[in-house]
Structures are given as C-alpha cells and as structure tokens.
Amino acid sequence: MYSIGQLSKATGVKVPTIRYYEQVGVLASAGRTDGNQRRYDQDGVERLGFIKHARDLGFSIEAITALIDLQQHPDRSCxxxxxxxxxxxxxxxxxxxxxxxxxxxxxxxxxxxxxxxxxxxxxxxxxxxxxxxxxxxx
Amino acid sequence: MYSIGQLSKATGVKVPTIRYYEQVGVLASAGRTDGNQRRYDQDGVERLGFIKHARDLGFSIEAITALIDLQQHPDRSCxxxxxxxxxxxxxxxxxxxxxxxxxxxxxxxxxxxxxxxxxxxxxxxxxxxxxxxxxxxx
DNA sequence: CTTGAACCTCTAGTGACTAGAGGTTGTAGA
DNA sequence: TCTACAACCTCTAGTCACTAGAGGTTCAAG
Known part of the structure; x- marks a missing residue:
C-alpha cells in the first residue's frame, strides 16, 4: 500500500494534484486508514499513470474521464x-x-x-x- | 469619438475584454461622458490595436504592459x-x-x-x- | 418624450492546477 | 510508551485571460 506521498513519487504527479484529480472525479476515491489518510494499491498507481500519460499528451480531464470509463468496460466498442x-x-x-x-x-x-x-x-x-x-x- | 462598442467593432476586441484590459491596467483609462460612459479617440484605437496584435502573437498581458511602457518613452533603449x-x-x-x-x-x-x-x-x-x-x- | 439598444458595475465561473492556513495522523527513535 | 516532526487532512483563495450574467443607467433615434 502506498501513501499519497509515495504514489506521488511513483508517478511524478504532485500530491495536491492527486487530491485535485480525486476531487474532480477523474481518479477514483482511494481507501482510507482509520485516521482518514488515503492509501493506494498497485491498481491506483496504474490508474494515475494512465491519467498522467494522457495529460502529458494534452488530453483534457473531461476526455480522460471518458477514456477511463471506456477502459472500465472492456466489452464496449472503442x-x-x-x-x-x-x-x-x-x-x-x-x-x-x-x-x-x-x-x-x-x-x-x-x-x-x-x-x-x-x-x-x-x-x-x-x-x-x-x-x-x-x-x-x- | 468612439463608444466602447464602436471601438470593439473597429479592433475586433470584445467589449468585456476592453473593460478587462482597462481594469488590469494594460489599456489606459478612457475619458468618460457626463453619464459615465467611456469614449475613445484615434489614439485609443491604436493602443488597443497594439494590444490585440501582441495578444494574437501570444504575448502575455504583463509583457504587453512592459512593451507599451517602452513605447511611451521613445528615447529609452529598446x-x-x-x-x-x-x-x-x-x-x-x-x-x-x-x-x-x-x-x-x-x-x-x-x-x-x-x-x-x-x-x-x-x-x-x-x-x-x-x-x-x-x-x-x- | 418614449423606447430600447448600448452602456455601467459587480460578482462568479472557466481549466487545471498551486499556495497557504490551520489542524491531525503516522512512524521512527529514545 | 512517549515524543518529535514529517506527512497527512480539509478548506479557501489565487493564477491567467477572459466570459457570462444580474441588475441598473444612459444615449440617441423617432
């Protein structure tokens, strides 16, 4: 499990940006510790990696949200x-x-x-x- | 004399944008009628034309402000x-x-x-x- | 003198973050 | 077990260059 700081290091996305991504709904809400701190698994690292890569290519958050939605449904038309x-x-x-x-x-x-x-x-x-x-x- | 709407047509800069330019100080404040409406002379048209041209070329408002300041002092080094x-x-x-x-x-x-x-x-x-x-x- | 288009100011919203205040939690060392 | 303190939390406000809208006033033609 990764803390938000470790996820940040693993992906190169800044901590406040990760929270922002969660807030606007492009990154799914993370699990929390008893003390309310976010915890991420490997899946979380991959999802944020996807977002970062797409943002680096200039896709808007809105477009990325749509792409992630598609990714979630592998049987849908691409x-x-x-x-x-x-x-x-x-x-x-x-x-x-x-x-x-x-x-x-x-x-x-x-x-x-x-x-x-x-x-x-x-x-x-x-x-x-x-x-x-x-x-x-x- | 031009009203703000006429200035807008003459330069292709939208009315709210002209007011915004005045607010942030890149465009000098215009004279006013007794009823508090802005009035511009030919000089105003040229100054806004300068700003528009520079914005179209991607210069920031801050850079344009500096350029206009230089323009105001023809004896200063360029x-x-x-x-x-x-x-x-x-x-x-x-x-x-x-x-x-x-x-x-x-x-x-x-x-x-x-x-x-x-x-x-x-x-x-x-x-x-x-x-x-x-x-x-x- | 009336009508209505054009004007006025002010506040809030856009996208994708970034900065900071003020408070809480996790963890390493004693 | 206790103590530091780095890292975490939420919330608000700021960035840039506008754009939209509310609510009210002025100008100019007929």
Whole structure:
C-alpha cells in the first residue's frame, strides 16, 4: 500500500494534484486508514499513470474521464476512444499550424531589432503597432 | 469619438475584454461622458490595436504592459523590447517542439485503432495505460 | 418624450492546477 | 510508551485571460 506521498513519487504527479484529480472525479476515491489518510494499491498507481500519460499528451480531464470509463468496460466498442484520440490529434495539429505562423512572425520581428537602438525606432514596437508589417495572418 | 462598442467593432476586441484590459491596467483609462460612459479617440484605437496584435502573437498581458511602457518613452533603449520578443519566440519554439512530439505520438496512437473493435483490445487505451508504447519522450 | 439598444458595475465561473492556513495522523527513535 | 516532526487532512483563495450574467443607467433615434 502506498501513501499519497509515495504514489506521488511513483508517478511524478504532485500530491495536491492527486487530491485535485480525486476531487474532480477523474481518479477514483482511494481507501482510507482509520485516521482518514488515503492509501493506494498497485491498481491506483496504474490508474494515475494512465491519467498522467494522457495529460502529458494534452488530453483534457473531461476526455480522460471518458477514456477511463471506456477502459472500465472492456466489452464496449472503442469507437469513442478512437474519436477522442483523433480529436486530440486534430487539436494539436491546429495548435501547431497556428504556432508555426506565430514563429515566422516573431522571427521576423526579432530579427528586425537587436536591442541596441532606442524605443522610438524599435522594429519590435513598430511591428506590433502596425499589422501591415506582418507576412502571415494570425 | 468612439463608444466602447464602436471601438470593439473597429479592433475586433470584445467589449468585456476592453473593460478587462482597462481594469488590469494594460489599456489606459478612457475619458468618460457626463453619464459615465467611456469614449475613445484615434489614439485609443491604436493602443488597443497594439494590444490585440501582441495578444494574437501570444504575448502575455504583463509583457504587453512592459512593451507599451517602452513605447511611451521613445528615447529609452529598446533592449527590453528586443528581449521580450526573443523570449516570446523561444517560448513559441519550445511549445512547437513539444507539440511536434505529441503529434507524432498521437498519430501513432490514432493509427493503431480505427474504432471498430472493443475497448479491451483498443490500442488507444493500451497506449495510454503503458508509456512503453511511446516512441518519443513527452 | 418614449423606447430600447448600448452602456455601467459587480460578482462568479472557466481549466487545471498551486499556495497557504490551520489542524491531525503516522512512524521512527529514545 | 512517549515524543518529535514529517506527512497527512480539509478548506479557501489565487493564477491567467477572459466570459457570462444580474441588475441598473444612459444615449440617441423617432
């Protein structure tokens, strides 16, 4: 059996975050000692590992709750799990697309000023003040 | 003179967001009518345009406040503006790096399951449960 | 002068935590 | 068995950048 601190070390998830996960219902409530402290078994370690891995991949708590629910019913269709993963992929790809445009613009802006001038002539400030400088849309 | 609604249309920033910007101090307080309604001049349009453009590029409100402060002093060195832009670029590039790794992993996970099986055999769920499936670190 | 769209302030909610206060429990060493 | 004290407990509030809604006031057209 693990205390919450030991579970935290085992999974790399901070103690208050574990309590938060329990509070919002993504992590099932742990058993308690007589003194009301949480105790976890190996199963608990695995469930939290699943959550951490999914969070690291950017899945929302809501999506993870749905995925865990599916995991609990091995006989159900996995169409939903597939859809959630594809949705998350689309989300990440959209963010990549947007960030690439931002990167291009920021490189242009950054390159225009090496910081040895004066604000009045600063290309960074001028670029931000006037969208027309921009090469991409964002 | 523009009312807050007209300023909103002119800049594409929502009315409550304009009030929020004023509240947190990134947008200077507007003049008021006798009836206490905000009124903006062309200068106000430009300042909000600057904020919007910078927000679209992902700069934090705090960074934008610093940039506007620099803009107000055209004789000051623009080293700080340059540093803020470079920092923002580094930030975006870090996010891009991370998201690219996530994308690769999510493609792998998504490709492993087309949603016509059963949860117990689902590659999506199996991958999330076990980090060992992963090709990249994240 | 009336109508109603647009304005005002204030509070609370979002997501996913993080920080801190104030109190209790578990466990190692004496 | 007692004593420290680290680790635990709950609860509230704060983070960021807004967004939503309540309840009341002002502006401008007809």
């Amino acid at each position: 169409a939903d799990a597939s859809a959630i993963a594809k949705h998350q992929l689309a989300d990440v790809q959209e963010k990549l697309r947007r960030l690439s445009a931002l990167e291009a613009e920021l490189i242009r802006i950054s390159d225009g000023c090496d910081g040895d001038g004066v604000s009045g002539q600063c290309y960074v400030l001028a670029s931000l003040a006037d969208h027309k400088h921009c090469r991409t849309d964002h | 080293a700080d503006a340059s540093a803020i832009a470079k920092h923002q670029l580094a930030d975006v590039q870090e996010k891009l790096r991370r998201l690219s790794a996530l994308e690769a992993e999510l493609i792998r996970i998504s490709d492993g399951c087309d949603g016509d099986g059963v949860s117990g055999q689902c590659y999506v769920l199996a991958s999330l449960a076990d980090h060992k499936h992963c090709r990249t670190d994240h």
